[in-house]
């Protein structure tokens with residue numbers, strides 16, 4: 001599939017114009033960054049794994065009735081997606097306290113939260129993606145109150161679903177980040193899930209050993225990053241036991257129709 005012009009290049013992905021109006025091609029890079037770009041590296045095979053893992057999770061989310069931007073995976077590194085007007089807000093869902101929550105508020109790392117906690121941060125690298133309140137989002141027109149209510153419901157539903165999915169393969173879903181956008185569907189603006197869900201955007205701990213199977217291996221220099229991402233893909237049944245992601249070529253995915261719900 002021919003890519004159009006580059007629309008946007010982020011830290012881990014590039015977005016190109018898609019073959020039809022309203023579509024885009026999302027390309028997964030091997031670049032890894034942390035601490036607002038202060039730490040940078042290349043992790044060979046990461047993009048291929050995140051492409052597959054994110055495809056798997058977004059397809060499942062679509063099946064539970066939440067629309068996503070994913071149309072289909074195209075190849076090892078690319079997905080055909082709906083072009084959305086992304087909201088400038090990151091939606092963080094937490095089940096266990098760790099990362100910035102423990103640093104900012106002094107909560108003990110590993111504290112199990114009594115119910116999922118949703119946080120909002122304003123997507124702005126220059127400001128370091130600051131935590132904001134719902135009132136900021138509405139005041140500055142980043143999203144409407146109605147959109148926020150719907151997104152909150154989606155976040156909780158996605159969290160329930162993903163917690164179950166990961167728990168079934170011996171993984172605790174500690175926290176994750178979601179992004180939503182407005183898409184034009186049948187002439188109507190709708191809020192849909194966008195971006196990616198992968199070990200880059202989630203914290204995933206082995207249920208028994210609490211071993212980190214996510215980007216914290218990069219953030220904290222724990223090593224074996226790609227092995228951890230492969231482990232997640234294997235447990236989810238996306239790749240097979242013997243697969244080594246850096247040497248394998250995936251076959252073409254089956255074409256699927258855009259699901260209209």
Ligand code: UDP
Pocket residue numbers: 090092098099100101129175176177200201202203215
């Ligand atoms: N996260 C993300 N992108 C960001 C910030 C956070 O994907 O720009 C994810 C992160 O991987 C973790 C969750 O959101 O799963 C919560 O991250 P946290 O706020 O603890 O930030 P961090 O400690 O990574 O700075």
